[in-house]
Amino acid sequence: MSRTEAENGKPPKPRRRVSLLGVFGELLITAAVLVLLFIGWQNVFNSWVLNGQQNGAAQDLGRQWLEQSGGQTSAATGGDDGSAGQTSVGPAANLPVEKEPSNGQPIAVMYVPRFGTDWKRTVREGTGLDVLNSSTAGVGHYASTGMPGAVGNFAVAAHDTGYGSTFLHMQNLRIGDKIYVQTKDGFYTYAFRNYEYVQPTQVSVLAPVPNATDAKASDRIITLTTCNPPYHTVERLISYGVLESFSKTPPKAIAGELAQ
Amino acid sequence: MYAALWRALPGPWWVRLLIMLALLAAVLFVLFEWVFPWIDGIVGDGSQGTVGT
Numbered sequence: 001m002s003r004t005e006a007e008n009g010k011p012p013k014p015r016r017r018v019s020l021l022g023v024f025g026e027l028l029i030t031a032a033v034l035v036l037l038f039i040g041w042q043n044v045f046n047s048w049v050l051n052g053q054q055n056g057a058a059q060d061l062g063r064q065w066l067e068q069s070g071g072q073t074s075a076a077t078g079g080d081d082g083s084a085g086q087t088s089v090g091p092a093a094n095l096p097v098e099k100e101p102s103n104g105q106p107i108a109v110m111y112v113p114r115f116g117t118d119w120k121r122t123v124r125e126g127t128g129l130d131v132l133n134s135s136t137a138g139v140g141h142y143a144s145t146g147m148p149g150a151v152g153n154f155a156v157a158a159h160d161t162g163y164g165s166t167f168l169h170m171q172n173l174r175i176g177d178k179i180y181v182q183t184k185d186g187f188y189t190y191a192f193r194n195y196e197y198v199q200p201t202q203v204s205v206l207a208p209v210p211n212a213t214d215a216k217a218s219d220r221i222i223t224l225t226t227c228n229p230p231y232h233t234v235e236r237l238i239s240y241g242v243l244e245s246f247s248k249t250p251p252k253a254i255a256g257e258l259a260q
Numbered sequence: 261m262y263a264a265l266w267r268a269l270p271g272p273w274w275v276r277l278l279i280m281l282a283l284l285a286a287v288l289f290v291l292f293e294w295v296f297p298w299i300d301g302i303v304g305d306g307s308q309g310t311v312g313t
Contacts, residue, residue: 022261023261026261026262027261034291037288037291037296038291038296038299041291041292041296042296042300045292046296046297046300127308127310128308129308132308132309140308140310142310157308157309157310157311158309159308159309160309167309198311200310200311200312201311201312202311203311203312205311206311206312225309225310225311226309227309236309236310236311238311
């Protein structure tokens with residue numbers, strides 16, 4: 001209400017009353033918006049932020065390990081096809097295998113081109129939320145399962161949705177798709193073999209020979225577990241891969257990700 | 261409620277609008293940074309994509 005209006009003798013504008021019902025309605029609308037915001041934060045925003053952080057942390061660690069082991073990319077070794085020093089893997093192959101570290105320590109950097117050409121994650125020891133939700137991990141190694149390159153089962157877990165949505169695209173894997181696992185020692189190339197859909201209680205997928213708990217292991221397996229279907233947790237989607245080769249230098253498909 | 265807030269703000273409409281947007285941004289920041297992660301720890305089903313317990 002301005003002075004001039006008052007001087008003009010107009011009646012003051014009636015103040016709109018705040019009705020109780022109106023406030024209640026606005027509170028309900030606010031609550032609905034908050035719930036939607038939370039779902040958006042959980043499945044889009046937070047996942048997107050953590051995906052970037054986990055990817056970046058994995059790239060840093062991968063480059064650091066490569067540098068410590070001599071800093072050679074495949075181009076620098078003189079191998080024309082980028083496969084210099086590659087060891088094909090038979091049952092008797094003698095590959096470097098690290099000792100299992102304590103919970104939370106880094107084990108490997110994983111690259112799965114099928115999940116995205118720049119997709120990579122640090123694998124850390126343990127499958128607790130301290131690892132799976134971490135901005136510097138995302139993939140957790142099941143304690144006391146095999147280490148990368150070992151005869152037996154290198155078993156890891158990750159979320160399908162939320163906290164980086166690490167294994168969201170697992171159902172896109174095709175037979176023969178490469179799963180690259182980098183350790184301090186070099187690069188293990190696994191090839192995707194098959195899927196399995198199981199109940200969350202089926203721990204035999206982690207056995208040295210998956211689902212054959214009495215069998216003696218002779219193959220070098222990688223097992224990836226995540227929730228299924230996406231955004232739900234009623235089942236688990238399991239992917240198995242078999243070790244194909246080991247090399248000291250980065251395989252061609254991921255060399256670009258490791259270039260300084 | 262929001263209308264009352266609008267009336268309580270000083271200045272012309274565009275100043276009020278700026279203040280409202282600033283308040284909204286502040287509220288969103290607090291929600292995204294602290295409130296939602298805290299809620300997620302409570303309502304999350306603890307599922308980790310793992311098999312076993």
